[in-house]
Amino acid sequence: MSGPQIPGFTYLDHLGSGGFAEVYLYEQEWPRQKVAVKVVRPDVPLNEREKQLFTSEANAMARLADHPYIVSVITAGMTDEPGRAARPYLVMRYCPPPDLGARVRTAPMSVVDAISTGIKLASAIETAHRSGILHRDIKPSNVLVTTYNEPALTDFGIAGHMHEVESDHEVRISYPWSPPELLDGRSNGSVASDVYSLGATIWNLLMGRSPFAVPNGDNSSRGLTARILHAAPPPTQRADVPPTLDRLLQQAMAKDPSHRPQSALELARALQRIEAQQNYPRTAIAVEGDSPGLAQSGAPLGEPGAPDPDATHFKPISVVHASGPRGGAVATTAPPATAPPEAPPTPVRTSTVVWSVVGVVALAAIGVGVWLTAGGDDDPGDNPSPGQSSHTPIDVAPEAPEGQPVVTGSRRGNRVTFKWGWPDPLEQGDGWRWRRTDTGDDKRTSSKKLTVRSDDRVCIQVQLIRGTFASAWTEKCVS
Template sequence: MPAVMNRRSAATPPVLPGFSYVRPLGSGGFADVFLYEQEMPRRVVAVKVLLADALNPEVLSSFAAEADVMARLSAHPSILTIYQASISADGRPYLATEFCPDSYGVRYKQAPASLAETLDVGVRMASALETAHRAGVLHRDVKPTNVLIASLGTPVLADFGIAASLSAADDGDESFAMSVPWSAPEVVSGSTSGTVASEVWSLGATLYTLLAGRSPFASDDKTKNTRDAMISRIIRAHYTELGRADVPPAVEELLRSTMAKDPSKRPESMAALAEKLRWLQYELGQVPSPIEIAGGLGAGVSAASAGAPRGPVITTVNPDSRRAARAAAASGRDPDAATRRASARRPIGLVVGLAVGAVVLVGAVVAVLLAVGVI
């Protein structure tokens, strides 16, 4: 998570065991982000904390879903790594992730990116999103701000806060916060809350933004960049060429295809888009970026545990202890099961102890008799 502050002042950072507060990083509609130092292992981390006045069932469910999705996907090298998710002492849920010192949401406003860098970002983000799609997850908020820059300078995809399963995302009645400048026509019109094709559009719009220093349908006249005016231009989907001397027609054509008004005319998948971007790298004499698509990340939690209460991590105890027996009784399980197991094991331990003692005693007697010459 990048070191960027929004206009709203951050709330008081929570006290987190094993972490020392450093400074605020940013503020959003439902959460604040702080920089902490983790004590063991020693490292800086970004901690996303839900606002106390935003703690309703819908927001809590979304936050838990984000933690679960990121835990499943963060094995991918181009997806932000999650370290821990829990609830602070004052009741606010939090998410601890790797700290990324910068983001493309900041960089594109400072200066357009080079073509080589943009193509590299495109291949890596397409790989990350293809991995998410194969795991059955849509990101639904692909934009420059959510492409962070890790400590080693590589791009990573962040913020799965409004992610949805591929099977549920076509529900047009679902309410979610979209980022209009990078959303597809079918999304801003309300036809869908997200599809693979709409994410192809969003990634294409993001790459265009890196090269142009502005979003694809933003006007140079800032008074014309109201939400309604932007949506109207997006729905018309008239592509404006970048006009950069170092951007060849083949790159313009690929970006145009990602933002085709008809979803069926866009690249059919993120994997297909990644291959097209790699081919452009090859044709331009650049070293093609690796396409890294992870498999086997689709296994989710069981249906029984999916709706279970979520809370702080609780240290486990010896299953044979009295504390375990009391906990079992409180949860409605057999209150005497743990005690019976412990009691059943005590006679066995006693017999073993007596046997060992007898062997030691016999050995001592034999040693004495040998010493005095009796045997």
């Protein structure tokens, strides 16, 4: 099979096929480099629906092209061969095969590498979400590997804009990686559904199969759907996987979207904490604008009241709630960290002609996937049993309370006591939410005190809840 003639590019090899396009390896003549070129197949009927999907993908990739863990677009155009109909093509960074899914089927990742990869992918997904883009098809085969052995997310072919997805009349899904609310029609996609798919992907990196696949069992779309809808998210049962990682992945794949980490960045931060607990090398979160700074109180780093120097800062973003009825989107926002809102991203200026042409191209680079293809206490009521989650989704917006809770912690033997308060007078109806970063326990409460029994280091995060809004988190650890 030979690729089309494209001026300035020399055909080298055929890389793969997808539902709508062929992917070829070319050498760009100037500057000289190998590239992956995706060309729409001549037998594909390009109706208005397909054109809309491909246009959305091209626009999404243009906005995200600079991210280190997203496959970048180089250029686009139309083939021009005598006697043949012109076909749109997209030129992308070349990532040598196989994709990540194929790699882990025969050799699952080490725990340290799986966590690091998960953080990098979460960085890419968080960046897309901040740009208002939902991926909606996160899976191992849509993660390529660069020549420097870094993951690169691709195939935004069914990506959607957050404010538009609930009006979709057709949603294409990949069964093993899709959350319950997509399978049963409650949602067309959300931040929470992308978090689910990322959790399932990380699980796969550790096990070499999808979470609800049964070895030698019924793994048809019908069988997978039944288990995804009704079975509890399974642990990996790998002896070297820390219990905290198993619990985090089960939380990410929770049936109720509100029980999952409420953003890709929240999942990344939880993975970073596991890295720290296990003394693994630290993986940075690659999200633009995230950097430590002064506490809102003005305390310098390292002083009481200052933020954790490793804390990630980002602005609240609007998302679509995953559990709303079809066509009934409910605007919510992702949990905050500690920084004021950033300015909106600068729109990427691209040629209307070029991106209209690319509107009939779906990006997958190589490894193209086919569509279809989660102690005692002085106040026992405020302490769930180990592993229990009473996570309550809280809207976070610019109207959220300014400032951060002040949290102190002390140890007496194996009893660790945390106390918290607010720098300013509280208002009637104010409450609190705390969560333990070592166990994942999460509680909304009116109490300002928590006592747990542990001989190990204990960390909690606390935020003020005021009406339907929440303050930034304050984290406190006691060794």
